[in-house]
Structures are given as C-alpha cells and as structure tokens.
Amino acid sequence: MAVDTVREEQAMRRLTDSLLEDYSETHSAEEIHGVLAAVRKRFEGHPVREFVPILVERIVHRELAPPAQGSVIEEAAAAVEQSNAVSRADRRRAARAGFAINRRTVSLAGAVVVVAVAVVAVALVARQPDPAPAAGPVVPALTVVRGVVGSEKMSFFEDSRVIDALAKHGLKVSAEPAGSRQIATSVDLGKYDFAFPSSSPAAERIQRARNINTKYTPFSSPMAIATFQPIADLLTAARVLQPGPVPTFDVARYLELVNTNTEWAHLPGNTVYPVRKNILVSTTDPRTSNSAAMYAAIASFVANDRAVVQGDPAEQAVLPTLQRLFAGQGYTENSTQGPFQEYLAAGMGPSPLVLIYEAQFVEAAAQGKIQPGMVLTYPSPTVLSRHTLVPLGGSGDQLGRLLSSDPELQRLAAEHGFRTGDAAQFAKVTAEHRVPVQTDLIDVVDTPTYDTLEHLLDAVAKSYN
Known part of the structure; x- marks a missing residue:
C-alpha cells in the first residue's frame, strides 16, 4: 500500500471516530457510516489524495448539519488552509481566479493550491443533481x-x-x-x-x-470434529477413528465407550493424555445452540439402530445416551465460536475433541490459524447443517x-x-490452503422433525437440573 494511501486511511479512521462522537445524539452510526462512504466514493479515481480527508470531512459535516451560509470559495480556502506548504497570497490568487488553472510554471505552493481547488471543484460537481461524467454516479444511501x-x-x-x-x-x-x-x-x-x-x-x-x-x-456445512494428532492416534488404536486421507469418527464405537463411562486414562498405552475424565466430545449448550442439536441428531440416529428417531418410544429409548453425552460435559457455551476459539488457542488440554462446523476449520486454515498437529475428522454418520x-x-x-x-x-x-x-x-x-476435506459427503443422515428434536432437547435440558 502506498504511503499516501496509508496516511489517507489513518486520517479516515480518525475522521470516522470524530464524526461518530460529534453526531451520536442526532444520527445513528449506520447513517453516519453511510454518508461518509457515499461522500468518499465521489473522490474515487482522483490521483491526488492529500486533501481528500479534509474535503470529505467538510462535505460530511455540511450534509449532517448544513450551515446557513457557505460558498465554493470558502470551502476551497478552508481546505487549502490545512496545508502549511501554501502561501496566503497564492490562496487569494486562486480564489480571485475562480479556480481557473494557469498553464504557466507555478511555484510548489501555487501548485498545491491549484490541486486543492481542482479537487474541491470536482467534489462540488459530483454533488449536482445531474453530475458530469467525470464525477461518477451518485451513490444512493444504503x-x-x-x-x-x-x-x-x-x-x-x-x-x-x-x-x-x-x-x-x-x-x-x-x-x-x-x-x-x-x-x-x-x-x-x-x-x-x-x-x-x-x-x-x-x-x-x-x-x-x-x-x-x-x-x-x-450455503451449508457438515458437522465435524476437531482434534489433535496425539488424540487421533489414541482413538485410532481404540477403533474410534478410522484412518485415511480424511479420518472418520465412528460414532457407534464412540457411544460404546460413552455408555461404559470409559475415561481417557483407561485407554491402553495412553501416555500422551492420561486424564481421569470421561471420553466425551465437547459441544455447545443444547438448550440454545444449533450445533448441539445437530450432535443430538447424529447420536440419536446411531442409538436408534441407525434410524431417524420418530415417536415417543424411540425418544425414550435414546434419551439416556443423549443425557450422558451432554450432562457429563459440565459447563457449555451458547455458540460454536467459543469452544472452537479455545481449541485454537488452548490446545488439547481442556478439550481434546470439539464438535464444530466444517466451515470453521476451513476458514481458520485460510486465515493461517491451523497449526501442525491439528486434525479435522468427520463423524460417521454426520449431518449437513443447512x-x-x-x-x-x-x-x-x-x-x-x-x-x-x-x-x-x-x-x-x-x-x-x-x-x-x-x-x-x-x-x-x-x-x-491444503485442507483435507470430504469432497463427496456420503454418510449423511437426516435430522428428526423439529418437534421430535425439541422433545429430545427439552428432556436433555432437564437433566442439567
């Protein structure tokens, strides 16, 4: 980015903060941002940028709080006044000339006056109801x-x-x-x-x-599980993770371990994560969050002999498993952003397995946040979150x-x-970004109806009490 552009952006950020403070009582933040963007757009394509923030500020002030009087000459003089490189005599000559540009050789100060005055003239033309082609289209309010x-x-x-x-x-x-x-x-x-x-x-x-x-x-995103290579190796040995270019997480085998209250420390040969807590995927709060509801849809399908849960008998049959999956976690957050940020920042200690949207992992990889040893797996089966x-x-x-x-x-x-x-x-x-993903999603199941899912989640919520 050119130095002038950097300075312009810095000046525009300061101007935005100032306008939000000056007009917060009379205009919404959205309105202020809209006026500022529309005015600035009038100067797009003009090579001389030094006076743009000054001119934008004066025009925005006038549009948000129109003064009683004003003229083209006053606006030009006020803009030029900001530059120490311009002499007062040059400014008077420019004003008397009515913005006419003399083609003779001028001093550096005089040239700056001409540039500033020309930019003001362009801005004023852009404000007319029927603007000249050089001014560009009038930007409507957003x-x-x-x-x-x-x-x-x-x-x-x-x-x-x-x-x-x-x-x-x-x-x-x-x-x-x-x-x-x-x-x-x-x-x-x-x-x-x-x-x-x-x-x-x-x-x-x-x-x-x-x-x-x-x-x-x-758009859509399948549910996925983020983990770490040492945990992936442990679960591969325990037949929960199926290795491959894109590892899959066997939900049926996982539920076997959950239903027997298997702890991490119980896994044979576990020297990398010998923690005395149950093997559980960390999720969000099922009382508030969609990702937890999608997890309940996956687990209930597997617990119901790989059939979508329908009817009270089936609901009652899968509830003990669902309650164990959620209540055993303790505190859970309202949205997936929290547990995934902890996954990125804290490592495998707090949460070795985290339920996420595939999109979160891919986006983080595109932003350079995925570190070596972080692994994306897909539950088998999974659901597509639409x-x-x-x-x-x-x-x-x-x-x-x-x-x-x-x-x-x-x-x-x-x-x-x-x-x-x-x-x-x-x-x-x-x-x-070299993210190994399942290109063709095959093992995808339907979610229960809204009413069935609500019955399951309400019952799970009661187990928290």
Missing part, C-alpha cells in the same frame, strides 16, 4: 438490513469484501450473533429484517411461528436472494469455509 445470525457467520458479514459487495446492491447488513436455537425460541425477532440460524429445523420453527413460507439456503435465512421484511428477502445467487457473494462464502451451490469454489479454497 438500506440497513438488521438481522440475527448464528455466530459462525459473523466473520462473513464483517468481511470488508462482503460489505462492499452488498453495498453495490444498496444494502448494509447490521448483524447480531446468537445461538440458533435461541434465535428460534427466545430472541425477539420483531426488530429484525431477517433471521439466519444454522439449520433448517430452527428455520422451520421461525417460519411456523411467524407464518412465513419463504426461506433461502445460500444455514437457512428467513426473511422477516422486504430488505431481508432481497438479502436472501443476493446471498443465494450473486457470484461474488457465493465466492466469498466459500472463502469463509461454506459449501455453496458452486462446488468448484469450495474445492478451490480447500486445495489452495
């Missing part, structure tokens, strides 16, 4: 789309490239994170334009409660359509580890 999303998607919506791609379509997303089951059951959705939980059962609950038929599934957007208003519907169809947004979703309708994009990301 429509703010408010939504509540599963935490694993926050980095996607906070990506500056995603923000810019949405802005091209006139949208600015204001997203708040929450556990997917929270979104479906306890979050007040009345103040949002869309809800974006991480599974179709949670979305179904929202649709049913609000009588909404429309939904969008722009991230489903439910529009609650008109702008939410537009966002759902864009995320599902816009090639640029689909490409960026793949870079954040999600599988989209374009399998080639996901394959390109995983190949580039």
